[in-house]
Amino acid sequence: MSTLDPIVERLQKLQTYRRILLAAQILIVLAALLALLAVQNLTPITLSLFLTVALPSIVLGVLLYLVAILTSFLRRHGVSYVHFAPGETIFRQGDEGDFVYSIIDGQVEVIRGEPDREAKVINRLGPGEYFGEMALIRHAPRTATVRTLTAVNAVVLSQADFLVLYTYLPDLHRSIEKIMQQRPVPPSTEG
Amino acid sequence: MEQSSAPVGLTLEKPFEGRGGAVEWAGSLTTALGVLILIIIIFTAFFERRHLRPSIVSSLRFTSLCVLPLLILFLGSFSTLEGSKRTEFCHSCHSAMDLYVDDMQDKESTTLAAMHYKKRLIQTDECYSCHADYGVWGTADAKGRGLIHLYYWVTNSATARGEQQIKLYSSYQNSLCLYCHSGSQSFLESGKQVHRKFADALLGKKANTGAPIMACGTCHGPAHPKLADKKSQQSNAQ
Numbered sequence: 001m002s003t004l005d006p007i008v009e010r011l012q013k014l015q016t017y018r019r020i021l022l023a024a025q026i027l028i029v030l031a032a033l034l035a036l037l038a039v040q041n042l043t044p045i046t047l048s049l050f051l052t053v054a055l056p057s058i059v060l061g062v063l064l065y066l067v068a069i070l071t072s073f074l075r076r077h078g079v080s081y082v083h084f085a086p087g088e089t090i091f092r093q094g095d096e097g098d099f100v101y102s103i104i105d106g107q108v109e110v111i112r113g114e115p116d117r118e119a120k121v122i123n124r125l126g127p128g129e130y131f132g133e134m135a136l137i138r139h140a141p142r143t144a145t146v147r148t149l150t151a152v153n154a155v156v157l158s159q160a161d162f163l164v165l166y167t168y169l170p171d172l173h174r175s176i177e178k179i180m181q182q183r184p185v186p187p188s189t190e191g
Numbered sequence: 192m193e194q195s196s197a198p199v200g201l202t203l204e205k206p207f208e209g210r211g212g213a214v215e216w217a218g219s220l221t222t223a224l225g226v227l228i229l230i231i232i233i234f235t236a237f238f239e240r241r242h243l244r245p246s247i248v249s250s251l252r253f254t255s256l257c258v259l260p261l262l263i264l265f266l267g268s269f270s271t272l273e274g275s276k277r278t279e280f281c282h283s284c285h286s287a288m289d290l291y292v293d294d295m296q297d298k299e300s301t302t303l304a305a306m307h308y309k310k311r312l313i314q315t316d317e318c319y320s321c322h323a324d325y326g327v328w329g330t331a332d333a334k335g336r337g338l339i340h341l342y343y344w345v346t347n348s349a350t351a352r353g354e355q356q357i358k359l360y361s362s363y364q365n366s367l368c369l370y371c372h373s374g375s376q377s378f379l380e381s382g383k384q385v386h387r388k389f390a391d392a393l394l395g396k397k398a399n400t401g402a403p404i405m406a407c408g409t410c411h412g413p414a415h416p417k418l419a420d421k422k423s424q425q426s427n428a429q
Contacts, residue, residue, distance in 0.1 A: 036221075048338055
């Protein structure tokens with residue numbers, strides 16, 4: 001295991017991607033507001049804020065955005081091994097489908113929310129089981145939220161790699177079709 | 192018909208005001224880009240929730256978080272840094288220079304600053320043109336010092352150096368005058384080529400202070416009136 005693996009593993013997580021993107025957005029919005037202020041009302045104070053806060057914010061924001069693109073790239077390519085802490089949300093209902101997860105050890109719960117109803121746990125999955133395939137096959141958003149109950153080690157397969165296997169391995173195809181039939185039908189195309 | 196005695200430069204100060212210069216255009220573009228960034232970021236978040244095609248969301252994000260901010264970086268810097276060279280900007284902090292600015296705009300004054308202003312030899316950025324060094328680092332140096340000034344002002348210090356008496360950072364350099372005047376025919380041939388004769392003294396510096404051996408102001412000064420003289424003139428007028 002290389003010393004970079006923990007960093008790559010962390011960057012591959014959806015939450016990390018979201019946090020980095022949010023930080024980039026906040027910095028760019030701050031910079032844009034300060035730029036507007038400085039241009040519309042140029043005083044020594046607004047100029048100083050522009051030079052000392054807005055400009056570094058733009059540079060940092062753009063760099064963070066590029067890091068977010070890198071994390072997105074890392075998340076979309078190849079099979080990788082990922083560790084999740086207990087209580088960690090792996091993905092949320094309505095997210096863009098990007099991966100299939102196969103559990104090596106640990107347990108997760110599958111939670112689905114429906115309009116005007118409380119979200120409820122509809123399934124629990126353990127070692128050897130996989131989740132996240134429905135969104136990839138249907139090219140639709142995630143139909144449920146998946147959260148870890150214990151520490152989970154999983155193998156992650158990107159959309160492109162999964163679809164190749166799904167298309168060319170008949171046994172896998174049949175197995176997934178069977179599982180999808182057993183699983184509850186989502187309340188709408190989104191859900 | 193009676194002709195107006197007011198110099199042209201004072202009566203027609205901004206003949207092309209309607210079109211705006213590069214600074215105004217850069218400022219307007221920066222404003223537009225800033226608003227566009229805010230709109231795109233809000234719409235991207237909205238469209239993402241509505242599950243718009245991921246490729247469109249990615250394109251909007253790339254535009255709002257990479258392309259437009261970099262444009263703002265350059266246009267905004269140009270607009271604000273160039274805008275901050277204007278006399279009104281300098282005057283907004285250096286209010287102690289009221290008398291100098293008044294004198295510069297006084298059509299009766301014969302000081303160098305007033306003569307340059309009346310003849311529109313320096314058309315904009317009058318303070319900056321003579322008081323900031325030229326070249327690549329001139330603006331950076333001036334704005335760096337400006338930030339330090341602001342820090343001292345915010346922290347309620349007397350001056351940037353903590354001194355009570357305002358004075359120039361260093362001796363006024365002839366190079367600032369020569370930036371415009373050197374090489375011109377009138378400069379080289381004036382007074383039986385006196386500038387050529389004194390070239391070494393004009394370009395040389397004193398070893399101990401770094402001041403010019405012969406300052407331009409020795410023969411052509413003063414650039415501004417002495418503050419004490421101007422104050423007494425004003426009090427007499429009142």
